[in-house]
Amino acid sequence: MPIISVKMPKMGESISEATIISWLKNVGDTIEIDETILEVATDKVDSEVPSPCTGVITEIRFQPNDIVPVGEIIALIDASETANIEQETANDEVKKETLREPKAKTSTVHHSKLDIQYSSNPDAFLSPLIVSIAKKENMTIEEVQSISGTGAEGRIRKSDVFNYLKNRQYPLASRPQAQPKVAKSSYNPPPIKYVEGHDTVVEMDRMRKMIADHMVYSKHTSPHVTAYIEIDVTNMVNWRNTSKIPFQEKYNERLTFTPLFVEAVAKAVIDFPGINASVSEDGKKVIERKDINIGMATALPSGNLIVPVVRNADEKNLKGLAAEVNHLANASRENKLKPEEIQGSTFTISNVGTFGSLMGTPIINQPEVAILALGIIKKRPEVITTENGDEIAIRSMMYLSLSFDHRVVDGYLGGSFLRKVGDYLEAFDPKRKI
Template identity: 70%
Template structure:
């Protein structure tokens, strides 16, 4: 038998290893020269590895998500076209033939990377390249801190440039801490009722897995408390309706409610700076910059949080330009690394989806997040010069979830009320 060894190709001067993402061929499959056999990933790029010759796959030596050094033999091809396999490979071929399609799909689910496990992170399907792991170890980053970094690679993958940008803007050294572990439940999780032929299984993409991990970590880390207020935003609604066309014609920018909300939040943070903090063990890190994150839904259905940097230093026009740019970039998957990192407080406009109110989960390592409900017209009792009257007003619920480790009811309630007061005090005669 004439065999050809397929080796992990060199993919750059500084690249010493790569991770196998997916095998497109299995043992026993015929391949043609230059036909793609597998996909591999480095910190810099994803690549397809072609077959060096015509033949049949005789042996596959590494599984998906395994890290392999450059130059290592990863597969063997029988160039004669007649595959002769070792017993172990024969068993794999037989296994592939016997398994139904559904079981094969489950078998190909990515497994936790060995280097990833060495960080004491536990099982996690999110891909971290060896280079990213190496940087994390060197800089003493905890896994939760690494997972909070917004990746700009394929499927939200964290790249070296993302790590470097994060470290450059890191204002306080946060030492590695073990991830909070939920107590083991005293009962077994109820089984999922899967109906063959009716129900279907959808594999989470990497970004969804990272979001899931981040949300669970936040609930395990921060004791959440949520407070609510109702706000009369009639002046804002009427003013915007009057000036939005003029605003667009004059500045070339759409005037949405979001920059007005961001402005009110920035003013409230200035009044209550202890809401603009992070927790590091028994220390409170007070942030000087007021960077407001905007939870934004992507076309894929996933969530991303672009950040309005130094929101307290911008006027309404500056905020409108910034908000529009970030929203458009998010929709077109064109956000830059520095536009999705460094938030110190987050807002989530759940009213966009028609929700009356929400109980948002804190965006770690922040300590509070504000949800804005739908604006609805309702009859309300208002006080005028003539006394109490019933009038049609535009009303909105605000809800603030805060970390009770460092934010007590007085601070949380006072901050939330300040946001509401800023919105209700909006000048209906404001000039653009």
């Protein structure tokens, strides 16, 4: 009688735990393979967890609002045919209003061949059929999760995997999954005194707590250094102001500054690939990423922050970048981002100018090694050199700041990359065609 373990899936590179929102099934309920069994949430996105098999739920180990580590067993399912028959018989007897002593359920996990099949990939957000196909094709869990799903809620179907395999060029390398632990400090913070009824005490929500933990972890892990430059973006601003209406009429997409920023960053990453990297868990190797996936820090209506990802930004034209940026921004505001849309970034930008900030010192989005902040664009008089000599003119100016991990990014690389981003933005072609 195989007992299948349902484990908390991994829903992102930096996600080590998730919070149970609600169970959609109870102990004793029959569930079909791929049917949603519960809803969970991380600091990134809310997701549904499908059942890995057909069977009867025999045990639920955690309750709503419990925070559960990735890979932890959260429920057990009896996947035997006998269990299904017994459940159907029990339902028929209830309908006939015949009382019967309930059959005792065992909580012992029998590691059958079927159970081992699933437990070998405890973090996979995949159906047993997909896991089986992946094993036969020697696919890593990261490679499978990179496939775009056409099923309900973006789930990966058998046809999606087979279509991918037809054009498969090479297997993706498996990424390390374990999360390094942050050592606890021996420092005892001073007590905070407040007056009940006078001061306002607000409980941090789940997302804010996780953001706080991630920020502390990043500062603890990476020695941050921040460099600044000021650039003249007059040509870009003027072009965007005159092109945004024709652009929307032609492509049915809004033209904001963000896709222009993403485009410049992607070009600079090609010039300086060392900035598109991560540090290995043991801190001894630098992993340079081939894909250029640009995360864009986005504020939610709740005030929290999320980082949706523009994948392969270097391969998209301005129309494609605008469409992707608009989709991710809208999905963020409506809380409709899919798990794959908020994971896998290799470099992040944060437009602090949106809030009127002149510049910022952003915290690195782990496990990346740098993050770019874009300040507000302001018009002011500047001394410029013309054919007639130095003149004072009204120009659109902005500050860029790059925070980088000084373990692997030195001043030369950080400064050169930042200057290159500025060069691309300053050299914007004012006659560019949409």
